[in-house]
Amino acid sequence: xxxxxxxxxxxxxxxxxxxxxxxxxxxxxxxxxxxxxxxxxxxxxxxxxxxxxxxxxxxxxxxxxxxxxxxxxxxxxxxxxxxxxxxxxxxxxxxxxxxxxxxxxxxxxxxxxxxxxxxxxxxxxxxxxxxxxxxxxxxxxxxxxxxxxxxxxxxxxxxxxxxxxxxxxxxxxxxxxxxxxxxxxxxxxxxxxxxxxxxxxxxxxxxxxxxxxxxxxxxxxxxxxxxxxxxxxxxxxxxxxxxxxxxxxxxxxxxxxxxxxxxxxxxxxxxxxxxxxxxxxxxxxxxxxxxxxxxxxxxxx
Amino acid sequence: xxxxxxxxxxxxxxxxxxxxxxxxxxxxxxxxxxxxxxxxxxxxxxxxxxxxxxxxxxxxxxxxxxxxxxxxxxxxxxxxxxxxxxxxxxxxxxxxxxxxxxxxxxxxxxxxxxxxxxxxxxxxxxxxxxxxxxxxxxxxxxxxxxxxxxxxxxxxxxxxxxxxxxxxxxxxxxxxxxxxxxxxxxxxxxxxxxxxxxxxxxxxxxxxxxxxxxxxxxxxxxxxxxxxxxxxxxxxxxxxxxxxxxxxxxxxxxxxxxxxxxxxxxxxxxxxxxxxxxxxxxxxxxxxxxxxxxxxxxxxxxxxxxxxxxxxxxxxxxxxxxxxxxx
Numbered sequence: 001x002x003x004x005x006x007x008x009x010x011x012x013x014x015x016x017x018x019x020x021x022x023x024x025x026x027x028x029x030x031x032x033x034x035x036x037x038x039x040x041x042x043x044x045x046x047x048x049x050x051x052x053x054x055x056x057x058x059x060x061x062x063x064x065x066x067x068x069x070x071x072x073x074x075x076x077x078x079x080x081x082x083x084x085x086x087x088x089x090x091x092x093x094x095x096x097x098x099x100x101x102x103x104x105x106x107x108x109x110x111x112x113x114x115x116x117x118x119x120x121x122x123x124x125x126x127x128x129x130x131x132x133x134x135x136x137x138x139x140x141x142x143x144x145x146x147x148x149x150x151x152x153x154x155x156x157x158x159x160x161x162x163x164x165x166x167x168x169x170x171x172x173x174x175x176x177x178x179x180x181x182x183x184x185x186x187x188x189x190x191x192x193x194x195x196x197x198x199x200x201x202x203x204x205x206x207x208x209x210x211x212x213x214x215x216x217x218x219x220x221x222x223x224x225x226x227x228x229x230x231x232x233x234x235x236x237x238x239x240x241x242x243x244x245x246x247x248x249x250x251x252x253x254x255x256x257x258x259x260x261x262x263x264x265x266x267x268x269x270x271x272x273x274x275x276x277x278x279x280x281x282x283x284x285x286x287x288x289x290x291x292x293x294x295x296x297x298x299x300x301x
Numbered sequence: 302x303x304x305x306x307x308x309x310x311x312x313x314x315x316x317x318x319x320x321x322x323x324x325x326x327x328x329x330x331x332x333x334x335x336x337x338x339x340x341x342x343x344x345x346x347x348x349x350x351x352x353x354x355x356x357x358x359x360x361x362x363x364x365x366x367x368x369x370x371x372x373x374x375x376x377x378x379x380x381x382x383x384x385x386x387x388x389x390x391x392x393x394x395x396x397x398x399x400x401x402x403x404x405x406x407x408x409x410x411x412x413x414x415x416x417x418x419x420x421x422x423x424x425x426x427x428x429x430x431x432x433x434x435x436x437x438x439x440x441x442x443x444x445x446x447x448x449x450x451x452x453x454x455x456x457x458x459x460x461x462x463x464x465x466x467x468x469x470x471x472x473x474x475x476x477x478x479x480x481x482x483x484x485x486x487x488x489x490x491x492x493x494x495x496x497x498x499x500x501x502x503x504x505x506x507x508x509x510x511x512x513x514x515x516x517x518x519x520x521x522x523x524x525x526x527x528x529x530x531x532x533x534x535x536x537x538x539x540x541x542x543x544x545x546x547x548x549x550x551x552x553x554x555x556x557x558x559x560x561x562x563x564x565x566x567x568x569x570x571x572x573x574x575x576x577x578x579x580x581x582x583x584x585x586x587x588x589x590x591x592x593x594x595x596x597x598x599x600x601x602x603x604x605x606x607x608x609x610x611x612x613x614x615x616x617x618x619x620x621x622x623x624x625x626x627x628x
Binding site for chain 1: 308355363408416420423424429430431433434594595601606613618625
């Protein structure tokens, strides 16, 4: 019974991180119409920055803040230097059919560059990443409790971020402007919303969310240029399961994947995790292609 | 009818000319470069499969390497378990991958754009788990050991053939067959109806083209070609998860994009670039004092930069410029 509860709690904590990464994908998809395959590459890069700060003696929290800020800056840079020019480029007849896939290819190129740069700067070998609180299971008089302080920390941080984002997107002018720009760019532009600025903002928020996911997951995966590829796949599946255009769906999808993967790892074998992900992805696309909470016309492009 | 025959003959002459040229050229090469040229031909088939998929449907796949793996495993398990010849292996690889593509295509026809890209990426990542799940047949992490064998007596009596050269001589006719088939297909009635679906689904449907079925067929044909390339690729020594990693799929995609999506000549140029780029870099930096860490990641860095530059400067790729002028 204790194994089951601890599996569930670990699964929820990991699921919260996947939810965050999936949310990053959904924000850029809604805001800019791009599935950003480079997202966890950006997160890997900023986690390396944090890791270097910590190694040089700075505190975890300073590194934490710096990583989040550099994550959103990196997202903005990618939009300003690459994605915005691509979106504004007039498509010639031979590339019109590729319009939906060109940003995907661009994001793969960005991923390759970020991974190569990380390899060149910080070597290709794995290193660990610290946690701000104890990651061992709690002990009390009767025995070991089935969760750690870090589990609680992760769930708490993600919960706060989700609440902040909900407030931002439903109560603030900028957040509402971003949603309007995503829903109908033409009308939003007529109402005086600077649509391309809103797009850049989506990239920044998504970059910060991805960075946070990277900071929270690397203590359990270690850090190397490629480690976060797996998280991208899980986050993508989570976003598809929940519906690529639904932020709430991304959170639910992330939790489903987190708990599902924990159960498969504990009661099946870790090797079957990928098969389970693939099966889930196929099942959702065949039965409910728009995801659990997705709208009717999700699949643009 | 007459015109179709003309295209057919033109493609045959083109493919044969390329074949004879590469065959003669290979005699002047060192064994290492003969092996590299054989590698170009193997990957070229994989890139062709993407050319068919992207050129005919406008979609990209990040898991084409996994389809190559299906072909590789199909032929390798037949060769190691039943002692079949490699030529039988090729035929089985093509049919097995076509069936796999049919299943995949039925699901993928409902999916488009980034969805297909992500799904195919997951398929490529799931490959090692599948190999482990059916370890007795597929050999698990290690894989199945196969090779090109030795040339038959009537060749080796005539002329001494090195192993790399023999690789090239097997790869050459296979690649030329794929080239000939693909170039005819894209110009045929079927190929043109695929492009019609790509450019305008509703218009194609109005003209009497069954859209959904067409999408599935494109997937089947693309998969079958990838399977052929995969069988050939595996014969270099091993069919296992390490031979068909995700990076293989990305290499194929890079080659297709660099050369020009949908262009057959572009597919060949793109493949040449991705195969010889690491050698070229080694040659270029050999005189410079550069750390190993830097040179290890340099090919990946340059590939990413080339990919981005292609997309930003001319998304139609190297061969795309000519296409655009025609319009």
